[in-house]
Amino acid sequence: MTHQKKTIALPTMTPGTSRGIVVHHFGKRGARPKAYLQAAIHANELPGAMALHYLMPMLVEADKKGLIKGEIIVVPTVNPIGLSQLMGHNHLGRYDFLGRDNFNRNWLDLSEGVSERVGKQLGKHAQDNVELIRKAARAELDAMKPLNELQTLRVEVMKLSADADIVLDLHCDQDGVLHLFASNRDLHGPAQMLAADLGAEATLYSDPYPDALTFAGVHGGLFARLADKYPQANIPPACHSTTVEYRGQHNVSHPLGEADGTNLYRHLVRRGVIAGRAGKLPKLKYEPTPIGGMDVGYSPTTGILVYHHAKGTWVKKGDVICDVIDPSDPxxxxxxTPVKARTDGLFYSGKQNGKLVWPGAVVFAIAGTKLLAHRKGKNGLDD
Ligand SMILES: [Zn+2]
Structure with missing residues (x-):
């Protein structure tokens, strides 16, 4: 049995309070492939934690049978700071109360530091490069001196994840269908396989990788940025990192959790992390589409938000997706006030779970195949 549970203590921020991150470890340390899975960095997004609730007993069972071939780290709720943010009988877990940071931004781009440490040693041999980069990334993290709780969380979590082959950051939308955010660099293998295994309705990719320093973005981005900086060196995309958006915040149920946990397990088998037969790869529901083809609808005014279509519906350019209603107008x-689609594609998210909106509020997202002029320069997630 290899399963271990530990808690990483975070620095105390106020007298009498302390928090920690619970981490589960399966398999031999250093075994490959290494998979790192975390949920709820946006702490009010719990469908991913629900998937892990179902995945973990399967991993315990696999461990008992000696089936874990690689290394697996599972962090079911990675953000105890966000989990503690209760206000007025509501839980608010997307932004840090202290500094107003979005919890899924400002993750650590280690590429500069790694470059300074080992840039000159990177050569023609891919595996040597991967090992050099991973060691240097760890040295960078070890050298950091975080002061507060959130900085410490970022450094300590990345010590667990930075050397993984597979990183799955489990989120959810406010209100949407299952979709993934991936990087173009590993689109044509791992990301499509993941999308098929998880049953994703849409996969949106950044090209070549996300600009915003999201958790998944900095992991794949480390190798991608170094490959751009050292084109003569052979630097493969050694970390396949993906943001998984498990539908909407309210989509927490036993059947969904069980299906999602089972699908994650099957994917880990398919990737060789766990021994077994993954079976035939399910059919991909929708080819990946570029972030630059994602139409984002904004409310032009304030009022009551009402949709004309269910999330997951195919829509056409010019279709009215929703209305914003002035409640005092007789x-x-x-x-x-109608808000229309500016592309053909899958209306995958409503981006709101409340019913009151305001000027500039995002009211929908559509995954379209064509790059859109009004989305030019957008290469990351939209808030
Ligand atoms: Zn999120």
Missing amino acids: RGAKAR
Whole structure:
């Protein structure tokens, strides 16, 4: 049996309070492939934690049978700071109360530091390069002196994840269908395989990798940035990192959790982390589409948000996706301001779980195949 549970203590921020991150470890340390899975960095997004609730007993069972070939780290709720943010009988877990940071931004781009440490040693041999980069990334993290709780969380979590072959950061949307955010660099193998195994309705990719320093973005981005900086060296995309958006915040149920946990397990088998037969790869539901083809709808005004379509519906350019209704206007249909699709594609998210919106509020996202002029320069997630 290799399963171990430990808690990483975070520095105390106020007298009488302390928090820690619970980490589960399976398999022999240093065994490959290494998979790192975490949920709820946006602490009010719990469907991923629900998937891990079902995955963990399967891993315990696999461990008992000696089936874990690689190394697996599972962090079911990675953000105890966000989990503690209760206000007015609500839980608010997307932004840090202290500094207002989005918890899934400002992760550590280690590429500069790694470059300074080992850039000159990177050569033609891919595996040697991967090992050099991973060691240097760890040395960078070890050398950091985080002061507060959130900085410490970022450094300590990345010590667990930075050398993984597979990173799955489990999130959810406010209100949407299952979709992935991936990088173009590993689209044509691992990311499509993951999308098929998890049953993703859409996969949106950054090209070549996300600009925003999201958790998944900095992991794949480390190798991608170094490969760009040292084109003569042979630097493979050694970390396949993906943001998994498990539908909407309210989509927490036993059947969904069980299906999602089972699908994650099957994917770990398919990737060789766990011994067994993954079976035939399910059919991909929708070819990956570029982030630059993602139409984002913004509310032009304030009012009541009402949709015309269910999330997961195919829509066409010009279709009215939703109305924003002025509740004090007595003119019936004339009180409605329609917001229209500017592309053909899959209406995969409503981006809101409340019913009151305001000017500039994001009210939908559509995954389209065509790059859109009004999305030019957008290469990351939209908030
Ligand atoms: Zn999230």
